[in-house]
Amino acid sequence: xxxxxxxxxxxxxxxxxxxxxxxxxxxxxxxxxxxxxxxxxxxxxxxxxxxxxxxxxxxxxxxxxxxxxxxxxxxxxxxxxxxxxxxxxxxxxxxxxxxxxxxxxxxxxxxxxxxxxxxxx
Numbered sequence: 793x794x795x796x797x798x799x800x801x802x803x804x805x806x807x808x809x810x811x812x813x814x815x816x817x818x819x820x821x822x823x824x825x826x827x828x829x830x831x832x833x834x835x836x837x838x839x840x841x842x843x844x845x846x847x848x849x850x851x852x853x854x855x856x857x858x859x860x861x862x863x864x865x866x867x868x869x870x871x872x873x874x875x876x877x878x879x880x881x882x883x884x885x886x887x888x889x890x891x892x893x894x895x896x897x898x899x900x901x902x903x904x905x906x907x908x909x910x911x912x913x
Contacts, residue, residue: 810855811881815840817888819848820857820874820881828871829863857881 799805811817818840822833833845840848849872852858857878863869874881892899 811884813848815844816848816852817885819845819852820878821885821889823858823872823874823878824882824885828873829869830872831869852878 799809811820815838818836818838819833822836827833827836830842830845830849833849834840834842849858849860853860853872856875859873859875860870861873863871
């Protein structure tokens with residue numbers, strides 16, 4: 793699994809080097825929520841550009857967080873899925889979503905897309 797050189801041994805810096813741009817964690821969020829096809833990611837409300845999406849999917853695949861397989865129903869499409877290593881990001885996405893709900897009261901998640909149950913207050 794290729795990786796970028798580290799700028800430091802700090803685990804926060806290493807995590808941000810992987811996920812710290814404004815798009816990568818949103819792509820992971822969409823994978824956690826069940827999106828698998830390129831066009832499904834493009835339809836997310838944040839409006840990621842196709843070249844940025846392609847770059848993020850490629851990087852996550854090269855680093856071992858995603859698999860990319862040909863869609864058996866449409867040979868022109870690829871299907872993306874979290875690997876076992878990628879599944880480890882599910883908890884992080886959930887924690888970020890919960891933090892956002894706690895600190896940005898006007899935000900909501902579609903109840904059909906709740907990643908984990910909301911904490912009881």
